[in-house]
Amino acid sequence: MIHPIRVIFGDTDQMGVVYYGNYLRFFEASRAALLRFCGKSHRDLDAWGVALPVVEAHCKYGRTAHYEDLLEVDVTVGEVRGASMRFDYAITRGKDAIATGWTRHAAIGPNGRPRALPAEFVAVLSSAAARTPGLGPGY
Numbered sequence: 001m002i003h004p005i006r007v008i009f010g011d012t013d014q015m016g017v018v019y020y021g022n023y024l025r026f027f028e029a030s031r032a033a034l035l036r037f038c039g040k041s042h043r044d045l046d047a048w049g050v051a052l053p054v055v056e057a058h059c060k061y062g063r064t065a066h067y068e069d070l071l072e073v074d075v076t077v078g079e080v081r082g083a084s085m086r087f088d089y090a091i092t093r094g095k096d097a098i099a100t101g102w103t104r105h106a107a108i109g110p111n112g113r114p115r116a117l118p119a120e121f122v123a124v125l126s127s128a129a130a131r132t133p134g135l136g137p138g139y
Helices: 022-037 042-047 119-131
Strands: 002-006 054-061 070-080 084-093 096-106
Touching (some): 002 022, 022 084, 022 096
Antiparallel strands (some): 002 070, 070 084
16 A cells, blocks of 8 residues: 655754654554555554554665655555564655665554454455555565
């Protein structure tokens, strides 16, 4: 799924370049958009008794992005395991490759201990993968 992001002034450093840590915020915004695309939100995860904290993140930077740039974040589900999952990201500006990366998430219950991903959640992601060409890898 492609999620557009317009770079705001607060995303940039003194040189007018997007601050490196903000790419993780762009990743998060695209994950939330993917959930909304699936008709769900983090509130649904709460109702299922599961949280998906980031336990590992990677970002490889390519070209710089600047204030007012319109970026596109292509977010895909890279892998689903019993109690974890990975999202993959590619950020572009037109034909420019800005950054690529991934985040790995553990599934934990209200007690903070690992738990299986809810079958309903996996079904929602599978349904989205069937409707969205970019959601295929890892399924």
